[in-house]
Amino acid sequence: MIHANQSLGQLATSIPGATGVFHQYKLDFCCGGSRTLAEVAAERGLDATEIITKLSELQQQITTRDWRFAKPAELVHHILERFHAKHREQLPELIRLARRVETVHGDHTECPTGLAEHLSHMQQELESHMMKEEQILFPMLCNGFYPAGPIHVMQHEHLQHGDALGDMLKLAHQLQLPDGACNTWTALYLGLNELKEDLMEHILLENEILFVEPVSQKGSCCGSCQ
Incomplete structure (x- = not known):
């Protein structure tokens, strides 16, 4: 409370x-x-x-709804509100905090040197990825189409996001705070951990649920052959 x-x-x-x-x-x-x-x-x-x-x-607690039984449009809406919008808030603040820590504590042996630049790159890559989902793939999924090509591209980019998270953790010394870390440094690592957990859950929902075509639709006629 x-x-x-x-x-x-x-x-x-x-x-x-x-x-x-x-x-x-x-x-x-x-x-x-x-x-x-x-x-x-x-x-x-x-x-x-x-x-x-x-x-x-x-x-506020995140809903524990079982998204396996949701319609694609419902899951897309959840992903847009819970993850896409959240990442767009998280990364600018994390970049600002990282720059502050690097500026003030640059001479500390455990300073996450290079983290701000890495987070800026992550922001650019993630924004490009989310825009492609929002403008191309998500509308198709909501209309019952599961294009193999675009889905494969997004899944490959998910692997790259996972690698970027790994590099982030290395730069941040696995989020282990040094003794006497200031509030800014502590808040930075708290936020990085949240970003890690959010992005992992985001990717999981897409790879394992949203991008998987329902069995009932596989092999059905799209209507173009009639």
Whole structure:
């Protein structure tokens, strides 16, 4: 349960994505991380309840629905809202945090040097991938067509995304924080772990469910031969 008497540092390092909310309100969760949300909000004339609401939305539990029994259009909608939109929020904030850590702690032996650049490359590749799904493949799947070529291309790119996650973890020292890591560094690794888990679940849903043609449709006539 989130409450206003929690410190900014505690919230930033326990809720993935909280740093993005704090940046919207220009709240210092790093050097000023020991101060409570209530204290800072009162000082700045901000609505702490509004901020708590946004943080609570980040904590909402993801549905455990069994997507094997959903219609393609339902699963596509879920993927767009739960993963495509989320990745577009996650990566810019993670890149910003990584750049900050590399700038401030560049002389630390465990600094994730090169991580920001790698995340920028991941963002470009993932955006290109998602656009192809949204503009080409997803509309076909929603209409009952399962084109082998485009599906194979997306599956191959999924393998590349998996490799990119592996490289990300190497650069981030397997997300093992050094002793005395600041709030920004902690929030970065928290967010990277969330990105890893989200992207893996995203790929799993597509490879194992969305891209698999229902048995009832295999071998059926498309209508063009009539």
